[in-house]
Amino acid sequence: MVSVDQTIQLIRTTGRNAQGQPAEACSPALAKGPWEFDGVLQYGPGSSMSDVIPVGSPRQGALPLEYQRAGVEELHERIRAAKQTLGDRVVVLGHFYQRDEIVQHADFLGDSFQLANAAQTVPNAEAIVFCGVHFMAETADILAQPHQQVILPNLAAGCSMADMADIDSVEECWAQLEALYGTEPDAEGRVPVIPVTYMNSSAALKGFCGRHGGIVCTSSNAETVLEWAFERGQRVLFFPDQHLGRNTAKKMGVPLERMPMWNPRKPLGGNSGDELLDARVVLWHGFCSVHKRFTPEQVAQARAEFPGVRVIVHPECPMAVVDAADEAGSTDYIRKAVAAAVEPTTFAIGTEINMVNRLAAEFPQHTIFCLDPVVCPCSTMYRIHPGYLAWVLEGLVAGETLNRIEVPETVAADARVALERMLDAKPKA
Numbered sequence: 001m002v003s004v005d006q007t008i009q010l011i012r013t014t015g016r017n018a019q020g021q022p023a024e025a026c027s028p029a030l031a032k033g034p035w036e037f038d039g040v041l042q043y044g045p046g047s048s049m050s051d052v053i054p055v056g057s058p059r060q061g062a063l064p065l066e067y068q069r070a071g072v073e074e075l076h077e078r079i080r081a082a083k084q085t086l087g088d089r090v091v092v093l094g095h096f097y098q099r100d101e102i103v104q105h106a107d108f109l110g111d112s113f114q115l116a117n118a119a120q121t122v123p124n125a126e127a128i129v130f131c132g133v134h135f136m137a138e139t140a141d142i143l144a145q146p147h148q149q150v151i152l153p154n155l156a157a158g159c160s161m162a163d164m165a166d167i168d169s170v171e172e173c174w175a176q177l178e179a180l181y182g183t184e185p186d187a188e189g190r191v192p193v194i195p196v197t198y199m200n201s202s203a204a205l206k207g208f209c210g211r212h213g214g215i216v217c218t219s220s221n222a223e224t225v226l227e228w229a230f231e232r233g234q235r236v237l238f239f240p241d242q243h244l245g246r247n248t249a250k251k252m253g254v255p256l257e258r259m260p261m262w263n264p265r266k267p268l269g270g271n272s273g274d275e276l277l278d279a280r281v282v283l284w285h286g287f288c289s290v291h292k293r294f295t296p297e298q299v300a301q302a303r304a305e306f307p308g309v310r311v312i313v314h315p316e317c318p319m320a321v322v323d324a325a326d327e328a329g330s331t332d333y334i335r336k337a338v339a340a341a342v343e344p345t346t347f348a349i350g351t352e353i354n355m356v357n358r359l360a361a362e363f364p365q366h367t368i369f370c371l372d373p374v375v376c377p378c379s380t381m382y383r384i385h386p387g388y389l390a391w392v393l394e395g396l397v398a399g400e401t402l403n404r405i406e407v408p409e410t411v412a413a414d415a416r417v418a419l420e421r422m423l424d425a426k427p428k429a
């Protein structure tokens with residue numbers, strides 16, 4: 001068994017996190033190799049381990065034994081050697097939430113959209129190895145050049161939040177909303193409802209938005225995108241993350257009672273017709289299990305222990321946590337806020353543990369810790385391990401493309417429309 005996650009190892013051997021504070025891991029299974037879960041229909045140990053994985057989710061076949069049994073240093077050496085052989089024919093992208101053992105091999109580090117854009121800056125790369133999760137690899141494929149192939153090292157690296165909104169449920173919701181609202185614009189030319197999907201969604205949902213006059217948003221531009229949508233529609237259907245939708249709309253002044261939640265298992269999503277007619281934002285019932293772990297009590301605890309602490313959380317956190325924090329923003333916002341702090345500062349951060357630990361290591365002049373004392377990484381990011389990275393890179397050296405993610409052009413064309421609308425949406429002056 002190869003255990004390479006330094007964060008988990010530290011906790012298991014010392015009971016302390018990277019900042020020397022007492023901590024525990026949410027599951028001892030995190031110390032296992034991800035291949036131990038490939039035959040099991042679950043997201044794997046970590047924040048999403050209790051979520052229900054949809055039937056038909058991509059499954060990863062067995063990782064060849066030589067990669068399961070290789071030592072950490074051997075895997076790093078093989079990855080470096082394969083990258084050197086491939087040269088600029090390959091680019092490796094690493095998401096902020098990846099473990100350090102993967103990030104050290106990434107040519108670019110960033111959030112999902114930054115990485116999809118980064119891939120476009122290396123047109124010579126024939127292969128884009130995306131060390132992130134499934135929807136990110138799909139977005140990279142949608143935006144890639146025709147000669148580029150996108151590879152996800154472990155097909156089991158999905159996203160439990162993205163999986164909470166599937167295309168069939170959204171189509172069914174849309175049919176019910178159209179029956180209720182009709183399709184005619186009002187006197188100001190605004191259609192009854194505009195669909196907005198978070199970047200963290202399948203290509204099929206991005207395509208749905210492209211086909212229905214809708215748009216994609218990221219956690220950095222959600223407010224600008226909602227402004228765009230309100231100019232064109234009387235209301236918004238926002239999926240899959242209820243928290244990003246609620247936190248953003250609330251900041252824009254939309255009252256909570258005008259944000260009903262849509263539960264796809266109930267008629268009219270569990271709402272009355274009047275509630276839906278009065279809605280400004282209909283929120284899908286999805287959430288991120290990493291960010292759902294943060295609580296207002298953790299914020300209070302941080303303030304009690306560290307007077308003057310600066311609390312920054314991700315807008316995928318529940319509203320009560322965002323309200324209790326000093327600031328809320330995307331991973332990029334959090335990183336820039338820490339980097340911009342001139343005086344030594346204590347930061348309590350509400351986002352994924354791998355990113356928080358990396359910030360702490362990168363900015364030792366500050367005290368930086370995760371709001372959640374339990375170390376519980378994103379279950380699906382955890383599925384990417386150096387063993388899988390070595391496997392797909394050596395496959396490329398041997399002339400074989402393993403784990404290719406390919407979005408059908410019919411879907412990709414519509415999804416591109418929704419992504420381009422997002423790129424064209426400008427903040428109000």
Ligand code: SF4
Pocket residue numbers: 048097133158159160161162200288289290291352378379380381
């Ligand atoms: S952190 Fe949350 S939204 Fe991001 S990949 Fe993991 S489960 Fe999905």
